[in-house]
Each structure stands twice: as C-alpha cells, then as structure tokens.
Amino acid sequence: MTPSFLIILLLALSVFGYHAGRRRALSVAGEADAPKLHSRPVYYGILTALWCGIPAMILFVFWLAFEPAIITNIVVAEFPAEIKNLQESRLNLVINDVKNLVEGNIVSSETKTWLQSAADHYKDLQVVSKAALAVIALSLAIICALVVWRKISPQLRARNHVERIFKYFLIACSTFAIFTTIGIVLSVLFEAVRFFKVIPITDFLFGLDWSPQMAIRADQVGSSGAFGAIPVFMGTLMISAIAMLVAAPLGLMAAIYLSEYADIKIRAVVKPLLEILAGIPTVVYGFFAALTVAPFIRNTGSLIGMDVSSESALAAGLVMGIMIIPFVSSLSDDVINAVPQSMRDGSYALGATNSETIKQVVIPAALPGIVGGILLAVSRAIGETMIVVMAAGLTANLTLNPLKTVTTVTVQIVTLLVGDQEFDSPKTLAAFALGLMLFIVTLVLNIIALFVVRKYREQYE
Amino acid sequence: METNESTGQKGFQTVGETKVENPRMTCRDVNVYYGDKHAIKHVGIDIGRNQVIAMIGPSGCGKSTFIRCLNRMNDTIPRCRVTGEILLDDTNIYDRDIDVVPLRAQVGMVFQKPNPFPKSIYDNVAYGPRIHGLAQNKAELDEYVETSLKRAGLWEEVKDRLDHSGTSLSGGQQQRLCIARTIAVSPEVILMDEPCSALDPIATAKIEGLIDELRTHYTIVIVTHSMQQAARVSQRTAYFHMGDLVEVGITDKVFTNPRHKLTEDYITGRFG
Ligand SMILES: Nc1ncnc2c1ncn2[C@@H]1O[C@H](COP(=O)(O)OP(=O)(O)O)[C@@H](O)[C@H]1O
Ligand SMILES: [Mg+2]
Numbered sequence: 001m002t003p004s005f006l007i008i009l010l011l012a013l014s015v016f017g018y019h020a021g022r023r024r025a026l027s028v029a030g031e032a033d034a035p036k037l038h039s040r041p042v043y044y045g046i047l048t049a050l051w052c053g054i055p056a057m058i059l060f061v062f063w064l065a066f067e068p069a070i071i072t073n074i075v076v077a078e079f080p081a082e083i084k085n086l087q088e089s090r091l092n093l094v095i096n097d098v099k100n101l102v103e104g105n106i107v108s109s110e111t112k113t114w115l116q117s118a119a120d121h122y123k124d125l126q127v128v129s130k131a132a133l134a135v136i137a138l139s140l141a142i143i144c145a146l147v148v149w150r151k152i153s154p155q156l157r158a159r160n161h162v163e164r165i166f167k168y169f170l171i172a173c174s175t176f177a178i179f180t181t182i183g184i185v186l187s188v189l190f191e192a193v194r195f196f197k198v199i200p201i202t203d204f205l206f207g208l209d210w211s212p213q214m215a216i217r218a219d220q221v222g223s224s225g226a227f228g229a230i231p232v233f234m235g236t237l238m239i240s241a242i243a244m245l246v247a248a249p250l251g252l253m254a255a256i257y258l259s260e261y262a263d264i265k266i267r268a269v270v271k272p273l274l275e276i277l278a279g280i281p282t283v284v285y286g287f288f289a290a291l292t293v294a295p296f297i298r299n300t301g302s303l304i305g306m307d308v309s310s311e312s313a314l315a316a317g318l319v320m321g322i323m324i325i326p327f328v329s330s331l332s333d334d335v336i337n338a339v340p341q342s343m344r345d346g347s348y349a350l351g352a353t354n355s356e357t358i359k360q361v362v363i364p365a366a367l368p369g370i371v372g373g374i375l376l377a378v379s380r381a382i383g384e385t386m387i388v389v390m391a392a393g394l395t396a397n398l399t400l401n402p403l404k405t406v407t408t409v410t411v412q413i414v415t416l417l418v419g420d421q422e423f424d425s426p427k428t429l430a431a432f433a434l435g436l437m438l439f440i441v442t443l444v445l446n447i448i449a450l451f452v453v454r455k456y457r458e459q460y461e
Numbered sequence: 462m463e464t465n466e467s468t469g470q471k472g473f474q475t476v477g478e479t480k481v482e483n484p485r486m487t488c489r490d491v492n493v494y495y496g497d498k499h500a501i502k503h504v505g506i507d508i509g510r511n512q513v514i515a516m517i518g519p520s521g522c523g524k525s526t527f528i529r530c531l532n533r534m535n536d537t538i539p540r541c542r543v544t545g546e547i548l549l550d551d552t553n554i555y556d557r558d559i560d561v562v563p564l565r566a567q568v569g570m571v572f573q574k575p576n577p578f579p580k581s582i583y584d585n586v587a588y589g590p591r592i593h594g595l596a597q598n599k600a601e602l603d604e605y606v607e608t609s610l611k612r613a614g615l616w617e618e619v620k621d622r623l624d625h626s627g628t629s630l631s632g633g634q635q636q637r638l639c640i641a642r643t644i645a646v647s648p649e650v651i652l653m654d655e656p657c658s659a660l661d662p663i664a665t666a667k668i669e670g671l672i673d674e675l676r677t678h679y680t681i682v683i684v685t686h687s688m689q690q691a692a693r694v695s696q697r698t699a700y701f702h703m704g705d706l707v708e709v710g711i712t713d714k715v716f717t718n719p720r721h722k723l724t725e726d727y728i729t730g731r732f733g
Contacts, residue, residue: 342576349572
C-alpha cells in the first residue's frame with residue numbers, strides 16, 4: 001500500500017467516523033428520558049473524526065521520518081565485518097551505493113554479491129515497513145475512533161473537546177514558525193562555531209583582509225586564505241548607505257506629498273504605482289543595475305575624466321535605493337496618516353500654513369515612526385542579495401570611494417557556497433560566520449525599529 | 462419681535478435679537494454645504510464685543526460647522542462650501558483677497574478634545590508667536606509664553622516644568638494649555654467647540670471661570686451641549702436646530718422665557 005493511498009484511506013475513515021459519531025449522538029439523545037445533549041450533534045461527529053484521523057496521521061509522519069534510518073541500521077548490521085569497521089565517511093559511501101542499487105541506479109564499481117544482497121534486504125525491509133505502517137495506522141485509527149464512539153453520551157462535552165483540539169492545532173502552527181526560526185539560527189550558529197575553531201573570532205571580526213581562497217597545495221600563489229570581515233562589512237555598509245541616501249529622502253518626500261498634498265484622485269493612482277515598485281522581483285532590479293545604471297555611471301565618469309569601475313558600489317547602491325523607496329514611503333505614509341487630524345487643526349487654527357504645519361507638527365510627531373520605518377528599510381538593504389550579486393563586485397576592497405568595486409556580505413556568502421564545495425573547509429564555513437553576523441546585525445536593527453515604532457503608537461492611544 | 466431680514470427669502474425666521482450694537486463679527490445669510498448636504502441655512506447673527514456667546518442645540522444641528530466658518534477652518538474640509546458674508550470688524554473674511562493665515566491668528570480656536578502638540582509646554586505656547594515672528598528674541602518669547610500661561614491660569618502649575626511634554630499634563634491642564642497657545646498669538650476672538658466635553662467637573666469649573674475672565678480681553682464664541690454651562694458663562698445664547706438658527710437672545714431671557722416653541726422644547730428637555 002503506497003503512503004498516498006493510506007492517507008486517502010485514513011481520510012475516508014475519518015469521514016465515516018464523523019457520520020458514525022453524529023448518528024450515535026442522535027440515537028443516544030433519542031432514547032427515552034435521556035438528558036439533553038451537551039453539544040450539537042455535529043461536534044460529536046467532528047470529535048470522532050478527529051480522534052480517528054489525528055493519532056494515525058501523527059504515527060504516519062513519525063514512521064516516515066524514522067523509517068530510513070532504522071532500515072539502514074539493520075542493513076549495516078549485516079555488512080561483512082571488514083566493511084562495518086570502515087571509517088565513517090567510507091561507510092557512508094557504501095550505504096549510498098546500497099541505496100542507489102535499491103533505487104535501480106547504476107553503481108560506480110561493479111556490483112559485489114554482498115552489496116547486492118544488502119540492497120535486496122533493504123528492499124524487503126521497505127516493503128515490510130510499508131505494510132506494517134498501513135496495518136498499525138489503520139488499526140490505530142479504528143481503535144481510537146471506536147473508543148470515542150463508545151464514550152459518546154449526552155454528558156460528553158464534545159464541543160469543548162473539539163475546541164481544545166483546534167486550539168492545540170493553532171498553537172502548533174504558530175510554534176512551527178518559531179521553531180523553524182530557532183532551528184535556522186542554531187544551524188547557522190553551529191557551523192559558525194566550527195569556523196571560529198579554525199579562524200579565531202578576533203581575526204574574523206577585526207581583520208582588514210578578505211581573500212577566502214585557501215591554498216590547496218603549498219606552492220600555490222595568491223591564495224592566502226585571509227578571513228578579515230571588515231572589508232566585506234564596509235562594502236555592505238557603503239552600498240546600504242548609498243541606498244538609504246536615495247531611499248530615505250525620496251520615500252519620505254513621496255509620503256509627505258501623498259498624505260498631505262495629493263488630492264484623492266492622484267493618491268489613488270500614485271500609491272498603487274509605488275507599491276507595484278515593491279513587487280518587482282529583485283533580480284529584475286539586478287539587470288537594471290548591471291546593464292543600465294552601471295554602464296551609464298561609468299560612461300558619465302569617463303566623460304568627466306573620472307575612473308569608475310564597471311561594477312561600482314554607486315550603481316548597486318542607487319538601484320537598491322530605488323528598490324527600497326516604496327518600502328520607506330508606504331511605512332512613512334502610514335505613520336504620517338496616523339498623526340491625528342486634530343494636531344493639524346490645532347496648528348491651522350493658530351494661523352500656520354500647510355508647510356509650517358507639516359514641518360513643525362506632523363513630521364516631528366511622526367518622526368519616531370519614520371525612523372522606525374527607515375531602520376526596517378536599512379535592514380532590508382543590508383540583507384538584499386540579488387541586486388548586489390548582479391551589480392556589485394567580488395573583490396573585497398577596503399575603500400570609501402563609491403566609484404570603486406566593493407563586495408558585500410551577501411555576495412560573499414553566495415560565492416562561497418555556490419559550486420562544488422566540501423562543507424568543512426574554512427572557506428565554506430566562513431559563509432556561515434558571515435551569515436550569523438548579518439543575522440545579528442539585522443536582528444538588532446529590527447528590534448530597535450519595532451521598539452521605536454511601538455513606542456510611537458502608544459503615544460496616540 | 463425683531464426678525465432677520467436676510468432670511469426673508471425662505472420660510473424660516475430667526476426669533477430674538479440677532480443684532481447688537483457695535484458688533485465684533487457680523488454674519489449675513491451664511492450657508493454651508495458639505496457636497497449636496499445643506500448643513501447651515503441662511504444664518505444671520507452678530508457677535509458682540511467682549512461678550513461670551515453660547516451656541517446650543519441638539520447634536521448634528523450644525524453648531525461646529527457654524528463656528529468653524531468664523532475662522533475659515535472649514536477650508537480644510539475638501540467638499541465643504543460656504544456662501545454669504547462674515548465680517549470681522551468691517552472686513553469680509555470670505556473676500557477673495559483675504560489671507561486665512563493672519564485671519565486665524567485673529568480668530569483663534571480651541572477644540573473639543575485637547576490637542577496639545579507632542580512638544581514641550583513651552584514650545585506649545587511659543588508655536589504661534591514663532592510662526593508669526595512676533596518675538597524679536599528669546600526674552601520676548603519667554604514673555605509671550607509667561608503672559609499667555611498666566612492668562613490661561615496655568616502658569617503656577619507648570620512654571621517649573623516648561624520643558625515637560627504638553628501631552629504629559631492632565632486633560633484639564635491640556636485644555637488650558639491649548640487656550641494659552643491660542644492666546645499667545647493675541648487673537649481678538651476665541652472660538653471654543655465644546656471645550657469641556659472631555660473634562661471632569663472640577664476641570665470644567667476651572668475652564669468656565671477662565672472663560673469669564675478672558676471676556677475682558679477677548680470676544681468668545683462657545684459651543685456647548687450643556688445648557689447649565691451656557692447659562693453660567695454666556696451673555697447671549699443662540700439656539701440651532703437642523704441647520705437653522707432658531708432663536709438668539711440674552712442668555713437669561715432665552716433660558717427663562719424662550720420665545721420659540723423649538724427652543725422651549727429643547728430647554729425643558731423635551732427634545733435633544
Ligand atoms: N466633514 C463633513 N462632511 C460631511 N458632512 C458633515 C461633515 N461635518 C459635519 N457634517 C454634517 O453636518 C451636520 C452638522 O454637523 P456638526 O456641525 O458637526 O453638528 P454639531 O456640532 O452641532 O453636532 C451633521 O449632519 C453632520 O453629519
Ligand atoms: Mg460638534
């Protein structure tokens with residue numbers, strides 16, 4: 001029985017359980033001098049169905065999760081002794097061979113008999129396991145449903161039970177997201193710690209030289225394997241700063257125009273247009289930066305006799321700034337609109353003009369919110385990957401000249417991990433260290449931003 | 462019985478004394494429309510010098526709409542249109558060449574809900590003098606702030622914490638701060654739209670006392686939903702009903718001896 005068929009069967013059983021539960025509820029209530037049902041009959045149905053489906057489903061998920069590991073262990077236990085005692089990495093290769101045989105793929109070396117028999121055994125175990133799963137899951141479903149079905153009586157608080165089950169389900173959904181985040185953080189942290197065992201953390205944090213190519217042979221040139229993160233972070237900082245220099249004023253001005261000056265018709269057109277900007281895939285911005293803006297800047301630079309590299313920080317920063325404009329403008333628009341009309345009326349009633357009111361009352365009142373919005377935008381700029389991969393360079397220059405090539409944290413992470421890599425060389429692990437740093441920086445920025453925004457909200461409530 | 466000549470073109474006649482000697486403001490045939498809605502209908506009324514005039518009437522009758530005409534605050538509402546004539550000392554404030562900015566400094570306004578700016582107490586009061594360039598230097602500005610706060614009866618309570626935020630004050634103090642802020646630009650008329658409706662009785666009593674004192678320097682128009690308040694603070698009272706000005710007169714007379722049936726119903730609590 002295939003797993004998908006099993007699931008369909010379980011669902012069918014649940015539907016059947018629903019009807020059986022409901023019918024039983026009606027019949028027990030229909031008996032002479034039976035007390036009134038505690039809940040509406042549907043709840044008895046739902047309760048039966050849930051007890052029929054959920055335990056079996058949970059079993060199903062765990063079974064599929066642990067099945068491969070258990071079967072592999074059984075098979076390995078029957079390997080010839082000399083194979084069993086191999087190093088772990090070699091043993092893994094052998095296990096891979098077995099799995100490939102099971103899948104029917106061709107194995108590199110010609111097939112040895114013990115290997116073939118191990119594969120056959122593996123296949124048999126899989127069949128047994130599938131059959132066992134089907135039997136156990138189905139009987140679990142039926143038993144649970146029966147138990148609940150027998151317990152159905154007018155006193156059973158079916159609605160409360162069902163509601164509790166749904167509450168646990170909702171809790172499980174929300175914790176899922178949290179645990180995933182924690183899992184991601186832990187895995188990055190774990191790899192980063194491995195990196196810091198090889199490269200001291202102080203070298204990483206304060207080193208001025210970034211060239212992650214490790215020498216494979218001792219006589220190789222140009223492969224120093226230096227992991228100083230400062231040039232990389234400076235690159236990120238510079239590109240983000242350029243982006244914010246573009247996005248913060250433009251976004252803010254756009255928001256002020258939209259919320260204070262534009263009449264309703266213009267607003268109805270311009271606001272959605274700005275939000276469409278936010279929907280453009282960043283890879284498209286990437287083209288725009290690499291194919292349009294960067295050459296334009298280089299040509300303009302050469303016209304006025306300046307030396308601009310073809311992958312300048314300026315190009316990437318400008319385009320990233322354009323990408324972030326709608327982000328800043330829509331957040332600022334929200335906080336500006338949240339400034340109560342009574343504030344503006346108070347100012348107008350003192351004879352202030354529109355622009356005085358905006359400058360002296362609206363913006364100061366909205367400022368914390370605007371700052372929060374800009375901080376959120378900064379953390380987006382820092383984490384942005386696609387534009388810089390396409391438009392910023394790969395060389396880590398420690399420079400403040402925006403016309404030079406710089407590289408960013410995200411670009412380095414991508415280049416370190418793309419391609420065939422062993423996952424335990426410092427070069428690859430460095431990506432995780434960079435990722436961890438990036439995560440910490442954006443996390444701190446977000447926390448500050450959320451704090452600022454929340455404080456601002458309270459002010460008017 | 463005096464009638465308003467300008468309402469002759471339609472059915473409704475305002476009863477009572479719409480005219481006073483030497484008025485500070487004169488309204489003639491004022492109409493206000495929100496889009497198609499006719500919110501104020503052919504209203505004519507004088508506002509006397511150094512007097513408090515109370516506007517009463519059931520909610521939605523157009524009291525706020527009417528007093529917002531007096532300093533053109535309705536200009537900030539997109540679909541609002543005002544016709545007719547409102548004179549402030551002989552100049553029509555709806556004339557095309559009138560600038561609303563100095564007008565609103567002359568006719569200040571205090572709102573229903575205290576709305577201090579989220580700035581320091583000092584900056585709240587100094588806001589008006591600053592934008593109008595009234596003070597030449599810091600000392601003069603200090604002077605403006607101090608006199609205004611004193612007139613608003615708030616100086617003693619806040620003089621040691623002028624740098625605290627205006628929003629940190631209590632509701633009644635906030636409302637007096639808003640009054641001080643209005644006084645600071647030396648208006649001739651102060652409009653108050655239900656200034657006490659968000660305040661407790663003690664704070665209300667303070668503001669009422671203050672209004673009585675302010676009368677010596679300013680002309681005051683107050684909207685209130687409390688007839689007792691109107692009786693306590695005002696010299697004249699105007700009763701509005703569904704956009705019509707029904708009756709105007711000396712406060713005592715309006716309350717003890719209303720001449721119009723609608724006024725009588727409202728005052729005796731049979732309506733509203
Ligand atoms: N901004 C507005 N747009 C449209 N109609 C309005 C607006 N403000 C007030 N109105 C209408 O005008 C009438 C008078 O309102 P208002 O002057 O606020 O009454 P009051 O202050 O006496 O309670 C009401 O019917 C109200 O619905
Ligand atoms: Mg009102």
